[in-house]
Amino acid sequence: SNHLTGISLMLTSGALAGTLLQNVALKQQAVQSSNILATSNTAGRAVDGLKDVRYEKGSCTCTQEESDPWWRVDLRNLYNITAITITQEDTKDSYLIGGEIWIGNSTASLFFSAHRCAVIPDVPGDLTFHFSFRAIEGRYVTVRLPGSGRTLCLCEFEVFIGDNGKEYPQPNLALKGDATQSSTSSIFVAAKAIDGSRNSYLSKGFCTHTESETDPWWRVDLRQEYVIAAVKVTNRGDCCGERLDGAEIRVGSSLENNGNNNTRCGTILSTQGLLSFTFNCAGMTGRYIKVYIPKYTYLSLCEVEVFASLAG
Known part of the structure; x- marks a missing residue:
């Protein structure tokens, strides 16, 4: 079933409620539907820990222009995922609109074994999107850009696990x-x-x-x-x-x-x-x-x- 809430919650890495929200996607293996540089797989650039939004700096990845392009990271373990942050390229601020983020335990079938946890909104000029949600268990996290003639570009993709509770030890x-x-x-x-x-x-x-x-x-x-x-x-x-x-x-x-x-x-x-x-x-x-x-x-x-x- 699709797990979409009407409330968009946002988060970046840091300490929350005394626990470190750990980015488990960092340096993991990533693949994508195609590569803008046909000779090399650049999908790993989105999990290299570098958030530079200028493609020419070499830490962003793009697919070719195609129908329904996708990018996926393998976390290598099952995690209870509570939040995701996406940083996109500065010159393509409309390219991720409508992009879907899916969390699943298998690569065999995206839509029958995965939960859609977020859809990227139409927010002009925003280069970073944060989503948090009730914990969803998964090993593979996929970004899919539905439609024809689309190019999927990511500069950094972070997946967080950790305490997503509502009580905080710090004073108000x-x-x-x-x-x-x-x-x-x-x-x-x-x-x-x-x-x-x-x-x-x-x-x-x-x-x-x-x-x-x-x-x-x-x-x-x-x-x-x-x-x-x-x-x-x-x-x-x-x-x-x-x-x-x-x-x-x-x-x-x-x-x-x-x-x-x-x-x-x-x-x-x-x-x-x-x-x-x-x-x-x-x-x-x-x-x-x-x-x-x-x-x-x-x-x-x-x-x-x-x-x-x-x-x-």
């Missing part, structure tokens, strides 16, 4: 932060998302609320840079939860372009009636955590918690 750093938002409706100020209460009923007075506007946002300043392990967002529970659909969580230390240039740690594609969302962003470094919705709507948050270890 957001409690000591300084919160701001794009506008404020009534008494529902930005600080209410870092007041230590996950009470999700707006009338109780523990949630934020902006005016109705284009691209509403909320941001916490942690006052110094941290290595971020995870961000937990608690939505409204009384009504209107679907307003958070499409919300992006960005982590970084820049306020350029109002912080929108910072790395996206996660996207709430669909709230689906869920109250809280935990995004694993282990390894991302930042002072600012921003939640924003790229559409015309209200933004209301009942709590944002940030778990991290001190940078450096």
Whole structure:
């Protein structure tokens, strides 16, 4: 069966909940459907540990242009895989759109013995995609690009195993932060998302609320840079939860372009009636955590918690 969730969770390598999230794809054997250099198999470049996105630097791999190109890594053991990171080439930012990531125990049949754990979204300009999910057991991880006349290029492909739990031993750093938002409706100020209460009923007075506007946002300043392990967002529970659909969580230390240039740690594609969302962003470094919705709507948050270890 296909295992696709409506929530895109994102992660890079680093320490999370006291365990190292280990990239088990590093230096493993990789193959692909064809090679842009017919004389040599370059598939291993995607697991060489080098993330340079310039093809000419020699650490990216491409197939020829063909129908349904694919790339696969053999992890040599069965692992419970919890997350995957893909880095793609800088000049081909549309080439991976619709790409599917499959995890399986056999190379014999991709579709009958494997789980599809992710589909690469249409996000212009993004060179790195992170996906995390409930643990899926597998030895082989395949990227397949459906369609005719497609070229599959990868610069790095990382497969993580490790603790994908929801509890973190670090304190919630957001409690000591300084919160701001794009506008404020009534008494529902930005600080209410870092007041230590996950009470999700707006009338109780523990949630934020902006005016109705284009691209509403909320941001916490942690006052110094941290290595971020995870961000937990608690939505409204009384009504209107679907307003958070499409919300992006960005982590970084820049306020350029109002912080929108910072790395996206996660996207709430669909709230689906869920109250809280935990995004694993282990390894991302930042002072600012921003939640924003790229559409015309209200933004209301009942709590944002940030778990991290001190940078450096």
